[in-house]
Amino acid sequence: MESTTSFGSTDYGDPCPPSGARYYHFTLYALDSVLNLPSSTNKDQLESSKKNI
Structure with a gap:
């Protein structure tokens, strides 16, 4: 199933965290x-x- 992400799109949006684990x-x-x-x-x-179900 494909649905809308928190970015407002069905496309993949990679995370952009600060550096570190x-x-x-x-x-x-x-x-x-x-x-x-x-x-x-x-x-x-x-x-x-x-x-x-």
């Missing part, structure tokens, strides 16, 4: 059904829809 945490969901959500779906809508 940084840690990033990602969450990957593996679903056994198709959600059929539009690309305008935001994080809250995605979280809500996955509770229904």
